[in-house]
Amino acid sequence: MTGARDLSLPREINDPAVIDRAHMFHPGTHLADFASGELPSQIITGGEGIYVTDRDGHRMIDGFAGLWCVNVGYGRTEIADAVHAQMAKLSYYHAYNGNSNEPAIELAGRIAGMIGLDMNHVFYGLSGSDSNETNAKIVWYYHRILGKPEKRKLIARQRSYHGSGVLSGSLTGQPGFHGLFGLPLPEVIHVSAPHHWLDAHPGETERAYSRRLAQELEATILSEGPETVAAFFAEPVVGSGGILPSPEGYWEEVQQVLRRYDVLLVADEVVTGFGRTGAAFGSHLYGIRPDLMALAKGLSSGYLPLSASVVSDRVWQVLEEGTRQNGPFIHGWTYSAHPVCAAAALANLDIIDREGLIENARDTGAYFQQCLREAFGNHPMVGEVRGVGLLAAVDFVEQRSPRQFFDPARRIGAQVTETARRKGLIVRSMPRIDGIGFAPPLTLTRAEADQIVDIARSATQEIAATL
Numbered sequence: 001m002t003g004a005r006d007l008s009l010p011r012e013i014n015d016p017a018v019i020d021r022a023h024m025f026h027p028g029t030h031l032a033d034f035a036s037g038e039l040p041s042q043i044i045t046g047g048e049g050i051y052v053t054d055r056d057g058h059r060m061i062d063g064f065a066g067l068w069c070v071n072v073g074y075g076r077t078e079i080a081d082a083v084h085a086q087m088a089k090l091s092y093y094h095a096y097n098g099n100s101n102e103p104a105i106e107l108a109g110r111i112a113g114m115i116g117l118d119m120n121h122v123f124y125g126l127s128g129s130d131s132n133e134t135n136a137k138i139v140w141y142y143h144r145i146l147g148k149p150e151k152r153k154l155i156a157r158q159r160s161y162h163g164s165g166v167l168s169g170s171l172t173g174q175p176g177f178h179g180l181f182g183l184p185l186p187e188v189i190h191v192s193a194p195h196h197w198l199d200a201h202p203g204e205t206e207r208a209y210s211r212r213l214a215q216e217l218e219a220t221i222l223s224e225g226p227e228t229v230a231a232f233f234a235e236p237v238v239g240s241g242g243i244l245p246s247p248e249g250y251w252e253e254v255q256q257v258l259r260r261y262d263v264l265l266v267a268d269e270v271v272t273g274f275g276r277t278g279a280a281f282g283s284h285l286y287g288i289r290p291d292l293m294a295l296a297k298g299l300s301s302g303y304l305p306l307s308a309s310v311v312s313d314r315v316w317q318v319l320e321e322g323t324r325q326n327g328p329f330i331h332g333w334t335y336s337a338h339p340v341c342a343a344a345a346l347a348n349l350d351i352i353d354r355e356g357l358i359e360n361a362r363d364t365g366a367y368f369q370q371c372l373r374e375a376f377g378n379h380p381m382v383g384e385v386r387g388v389g390l391l392a393a394v395d396f397v398e399q400r401s402p403r404q405f406f407d408p409a410r411r412i413g414a415q416v417t418e419t420a421r422r423k424g425l426i427v428r429s430m431p432r433i434d435g436i437g438f439a440p441p442l443t444l445t446r447a448e449a450d451q452i453v454d455i456a457r458s459a460t461q462e463i464a465a466t467l
């Protein structure tokens, strides 16, 4: 025998980027480009405040708070401490059949107190998608208990995002989530989402446009048969479909239609909840009185996964009655009311309260929106700048008037996004509007807002110069 064989792995096999390409199945990713390396593996290794750092030490402002969820910013050791303490005390227990735990109880009361609106019961899950699955099942159960089992159809809106499960992905109004999966389910119908700048008739006011969309909703309910329509799912501000704040009068008009036909309203506040719009909830901002609400993201700022379906008193009474007639409400997850996730959420809400982050989203948000309008409002490549609170989008156009869009194959929004990243700013490429989206942590300062706008403007200039 000569010397021992060298059993250490070749260096490249220890390279996380190589293992990533070989073994990780990434969501929303071009698998072939990723496997070939054309789409690089982007490994983030650290986060502090509004910054994240990749493994090459490149430090970037996260202008999108992860996936618009890290509302309190990165590196909050007090959340880590709360998680550690809870894990050491009680790492897990289930919530079936009346079992409970202290942090989940405290958090339920806290959520109900923050929302108001006679919404007092909280069902926990782990993702925005599962909260909408739960909401849809509650809707179906509700109508059955009231003797209307034929009320099953769910209306959502084109452009909307409600998740990527079988039902929540059906509710999502974006074709990519449907075609190749054989979705949407037949129960789901989509109507227009409001996008005044893009879709209004020439000279049509926001109010008139809102009325027209409410009429479209009413016509859809009537043609489907109101006795078959169970609920309307909608985001107060359309998120990934383009960051579309609701136009004036929209919710007033829509809620009148829903009430007229006994159609429940599910407000998907997964993005808009917990201060993102400068109000605690989008429902507060727009005068929405939901029957059910979906929450996730900002509830725990993404420190641990947690979601909630919040039930109004009106719906709750029917659920209670249902169990009087039929026994337990048979729906739930192993990790419903996970105590460690709830402890993270409580520490997160403490930070939001103590640091006035909802007010900051309103005030610094207004400043940020103004800076964006100043930087981009008259830019020849920009169609519209819009947003509310710390939620904003800039759409690119080839020509402003008459309006002409870029060929989507030129990927202008994506190119600006890539250039901004090189310059130290993460924004979200929004291919559906050929634009870029912003949703920074709610801790944003004015100086940081200036930095974001400066980098975004310089990235836009750089791409504009190539055209």
Ligand code: PMP
Pocket (backbone or CB within 6 Å): 067, 126, 127, 128, 129, 130, 161, 162, 163, 164, 235, 239, 240, 268, 269, 270, 271, 296, 297
């Ligand atoms: N609803 C909305 C409005 C969302 O933006 C999202 C996620 N982006 C979801 C639901 C689904 O949440 P999750 O990815 O946690 O399932």
